[in-house]
Amino acid sequence: MKKFAILLLFALCLNANSISKNEKQLQLKKQEQEQLSKKIEDLANEIIQGEKKLEQINSQVNLASKKTKELQELVNAQNNELDIIILQNKELVNEQNKLENKLIDIISKDYAYDLISPDDFIESADSIVNKEILLNLSLVLKDEYKLLASEYIKTSQKIDYKQRRINEINNNIKDYKNKEKELNKLKNEQEKLVAKQKLDERIYKERLSNLQKQQDELRATLQKLKIIEENKQKQNVANKSINVKHSTTLNTDTKVIKYSGAKTISPLQSYSLKQKFGEYEDPIYKLKIFNENVILRSNDINANVRVVLDGKVVFANDTAVLDKVVIVEHANKLHTIYAHLDKFSPLAKVGSVVKKGNIIGKVKQDLTFEVTQKNFHINPMDLIK
Structure with a gap:
């Protein structure tokens, strides 16, 4: 059992x-x-703020460690002294109690002698002698009382001093324990912050890397479909290490034109702008990246994705990086690209003719939306009312 x-x-x-x-x-x-769901610039700012917090907490940990060590050394040195003082104080208290008893005894005797020492009696040879003896005894008791009283005061002062020293050492011990708790709390906070910084930096690096991979894949698809021309001076992004803090620029060859057509609907019914179109300067590694698309965050989960203009589907397929992608060709060589779709609709087939507002698929939350025209990129937000 x-x-x-x-x-x-x-x-x-x-x-x-x-x-x-x-x-x-x-x-x-x-x-x-x-962290993955946040805007990349918000994540970058969070990392920067986290570094500042980490510097502050590192400084606090160092100061607390120094103070804790000083208090620990002081407490270690005083521990033996504390035991000795407590023992001495006990002995002094015992001595004080003995002196109190002696003083009480003397006072009692002196009072008794006063009682048996009459002032009005018939004088005789014997009575005079007895009275003299009693008076002398009273004087002796008073002298002894003074001596004992003086000893009692000195003993009390010693006890007070020892007690103050005991209190002082106990306060030092208490301060040490409190400082130790504060240090442990700071170290736990430091550990959590370091873990969060590592996580944020890993996610941020992945986001930067994925951002470039996504744009490279989308460019390759657009080039294959002859929607944009192939970049003859192709950059080897893989050789650009984001671990090194130096200024560099990616996608410097992006050509941009202003949209001149009529305003239209958004591909999502309700959304917020998660990633803007245009140049983004990374504040962590000082990389300059040109965002050729926007990322729209749907306010609803599994939202419908709508075609923004009349046109024809020229691409609808699963991709390695961009999940499901649909590309629609419109008038005047305008193309709209819808990436990171979770599901295709029946209209998401090459050759399908679609009207503005038709559903081409669903997105879990984040939709990558890009617009091109005759080898140029357009800010997709310029199309939307």
Whole structure:
């Protein structure tokens, strides 16, 4: 029965550790998803602010560590002294109690002598002698009382001094424990912040890398369809390390023109702008990236994606980086591109003729929307009312 109880307790401990580990993993995954959903510039600003916070907390940890070490050394030196003082104080208190008893005894005797020392009695040889003896005894008791009283005061002063020293050492011990708790709290905060910084920086690097991969893949698709011309001076982005903080520029060859047509509908019914069109300067690694598209964040999950103008589907396929992509050709060699679709609609087929407002698919949340015209890129937001 005892062995069974031990095994059960061991199993419960393992289960508790497993639950705790799973909770931490879920929390980390949730945090990662939250960071992935943020705008890239917001994530960059968060990293910069995180670095500042980390500098502050590192400084606080260093100061707290120094103070804790000083207090620990002081407490270690005073621990033996504390034991000795407490013992000495106990002895002094015992001595004080003895002196109190002696003083009470003297006062009692002196009072008793006063009682048996009548002032109005018939004088005789014996009575005069007795009275003299009593007076002398009273004087002796008073002298002894003064001496004992002086000893009592000195002992009390010693006890007060020792007690103050005990209180002082105990306060130092208390300060040390409080400072130690503060240090541990700061270290936990520091550990969490370091973990968050690592996560944010990893996600940010992935976002920058994916941003370039997505634009490269989309460009390759547009070039293959002869929608834009092939860039003869193709950049080898893979050789550009984002670990090195130096100024460089990607997609410098992007040609942009102003949209001159009529305003139209948005591909999403309700959305917010997650990524803007145009040049983005990364504040962390000082990379200059030209965003050839916009990212629209749907306010609804699994939202419908609408064609913004009448046209014909010229591409509808799954891709390695951009998930499902639909490209629609419109009048005047204008093309609209809808990437990161989660599902295709029946109209999302090459050759399908589509009207403005037709549903070409669904998106979980983020839609990449790009517009080109005769080898030029257009800010997609210029099309939308």
